[in-house]
Amino acid sequence: MGRVVLGMxxxxxxxxxxxxxxxxxxxxxxxxxxxxxxxxxxxIELPCPITTDPAEVLEDPEIEIVVEVxxxxxxALDYIRRAIDRRKHIVTANKEVLxxxxxxxxxxxxxxxxxxxxxxxxxxxxxxxxxxxxxxxxNEISSVAGILNGTTNFILSSMEEKGEAFADAxxxxxxxxxxxxxxxxxxxGFDVAYKLCILSALAYGRFVKPTSVxxxxxxxxxxxxxxHAREFGYRVKLVGSTRATGDKLDVRxxxxxxxxxxxxxxxxxxxxxxxxxxxxxGEIVMVGPGAGQxxxxxxxxxxxxxxxxxxxxxxxxxxxxxxxxxxxxxTAPPGDWVCPYYLKFSVSDSPGVxxxxxxxxxxxxxxxxxxxxxxxxxxxxxxxxxxxxxxxSDMDAALGELTGKPFLKxxxxxxxxxEPPRDGAN
Numbered sequence: 154m155g156r157v158v159l160g161m162x163x164x165x166x167x168x169x170x171x172x173x174x175x176x177x178x179x180x181x182x183x184x185x186x187x188x189x190x191x192x193x194x195x196x197i198e199l200p201c202p203i204t205t206d207p208a209e210v211l212e213d214p215e216i217e218i219v220v221e222v223x224x225x226x227x228x229a230l231d232y233i234r235r236a237i238d239r240r241k242h243i244v245t246a247n248k249e250v251l252x253x254x255x256x257x258x259x260x261x262x263x264x265x266x267x268x269x270x271x272x273x274x275x276x277x278x279x280x281x282x283x284x285x286x287x288x289x290x291x292n293e294i295s296s297v298a299g300i301l302n303g304t305t306n307f308i309l310s311s312m313e314e315k316g317e318a319f320a321d322a323x324x325x326x327x328x329x330x331x332x333x334x335x336x337x338x339x340x341x342g343f344d345v346a347y348k349l350c351i352l353s354a355l356a357y358g359r360f361v362k363p364t365s366v367x368x369x370x371x372x373x374x375x376x377x378x379x380x381h382a383r384e385f386g387y388r389v390k391l392v393g394s395t396r397a398t399g400d401k402l403d404v405r406x407x408x409x410x411x412x413x414x415x416x417x418x419x420x421x422x423x424x425x426x427x428x429x430x431x432x433x434x435g436e437i438v439m440v441g442p443g444a445g446q447x448x449x450x451x452x453x454x455x456x457x458x459x460x461x462x463x464x465x466x467x468x469x470x471x472x473x474x475x476x477x478x479x480x481x482x483x484t485a486p487p488g489d490w491v492c493p494y495y496l497k498f499s500v501s502d503s504p505g506v507x508x509x510x511x512x513x514x515x516x517x518x519x520x521x522x523x524x525x526x527x528x529x530x531x532x533x534x535x536x537x538x539x540x541x542x543x544x545x546s547d548m549d550a551a552l553g554e555l556t557g558k559p560f561l562k563x564x565x566x567x568x569x570x571x572e573p574p575r576d577g578a579n
Contacts, residue, residue: 157461160210160241161186162232163223167246167273169197170450171222176200178454181461185210211235218460220453221245230254237261237269242470244456246273246449252350255360256479268473270456275348276301276425278448279441280455285355285429286475292431294356298394301348301406303423303443304332304339305371305391310421313379313388319372331423331444341370345393345406353395353402355475359482361395367405367487374408378566381537382410382495385523388418392571403485409571410495416440417571488546493522495539497566498555502534506560510536513558517551519543533562542572 157180161168164186175183183200187207210216211232219236221243223229230250233243237258245251251258251274262269272282285294300306304326311322323340326332338344346366354360371391382389387410395404411418416438420426425443430436442448463469500506507526514521520541527535540548548567555561 157181157217157464158215159183159218159220159457160213160216161220161222162207162210162229163221164188164195164203165222165224166446167224167449167453168222169195170446171220171453172197172199174447174450174454175457178458181457184213184216207232211239211241216241217464218242218244218457220457221247222453223247224249226250226253233258234261237265237267240265240267242267242460242464243269244453244460245269245271246453247271248274248344248347248351252347252360252363255351255354256477256481259475259477260479262470263474266468266470268460268470270460270473271351272456273449273452275351276427276439276441277303277443277445278451279425279427279439279443280452281352281427281429281439282355284437284439285352289429289431289434292433294397294429294431296394296396296430297352297356297427298392298396299427300390300417300420300425301345301393301427301443302339302342302391303425303445304336304344306420306425306443307331307423308340309371309374309379309389309391312374312376313383316376316380318376319374340372342368342391342393342406345391349393349395349404349406353404353482354477356395357397357402357482358476359402359478359480361402361404361482361484365404365481365484367407367484369407371408373566374568375566377535378495378497378568381497381525383413384525385410385495385539386413387411387495387570388413389568390417390420390571392417398485398489401483401485403490405487405490407569409569411571415571488544488549490545491542492545492572493540493542493570494548495566495568495570496537496564498536498538498561499563499565500534500536501560501562503560506534507536509558509560510538510555513551513554514540517547517554519547519551535565539570 186203187210219241308322350361390411392409393406426440522541523539525537
């Protein structure tokens, strides 16, 4: 393999890890890095000059591959567009840019005859993208589901292991560097939503708009939810999934009770765990570090090495260009979803309450699997119910009717329960 010249945009935590790994690659030459602040003290000996002018990277005719590790939507999007327009190949970890602008960027890359590599955009050091792209090409993918955010998994694991409240577990995650000062992107599910948009494009050939992804975060999960889940044989996880339902895609991220016997239940700390189901291979499970400097850098440099090796071949870019359509995918309405539920009510401690709940549920085709009632420190009682599989629209209707009853003080929790993938489930 001949010498391949690279340029890089960004030199933060991940970018520094990329530089460290690139110094071990003799055939890769990092020519220049564009940064926002050239006066910043950096804890690495740089192998090349830095500049505050991105044009020195984007316009350099010798640079064949542009590595984008800036993060954020802008100005990264504009820089990627400019690089592609100048027929430079792209390696990026930027899930937000790909999720919001994927159809446009992949179409532009096809027209210019270049490739976009993005292994690090989903699941960090876990080789999920390449597995779906190439390893499972013989399969029709029926679903991709799993734990796709290490920050939220760390928080939920800490809440269970230490009995901590959400706020305390979040503070620990921030102290250890797993969570940002503003954790909204992670804890409210935006990060996973972006990743699901990318996975949908790989598995089904169309991107889903991030705003079309059903999204619920974990900020309302309580220690009692986690304790009750364990009592019933489950563990609370933030699960993202995409699956085909006819000509539409069912794409969502929300907390779920996962059975203790299921592989996802045992994915702890900041790790990711993903299940891919194909018609030929069945279900495969991948677990590993989903974030962090070196796991992410490993995925980026792996992409660079693969891309660099292929540069020697004629018309190689077409081989790496994904068959992704320019139109956005339609998404299935949440009312059609079917799954069991975990519900926690705060009610008046009076005769007949459970009977009234049961009657309303029966009128809406909801079958109760388990029920638990306990007194509380305040006047009243706590009722915890696990249902059998129920249509989402029926559950919404039943909860709407319950809300108007005088005995109901609060619907404290409503969390779906994970079941193995099947048509219309979960």
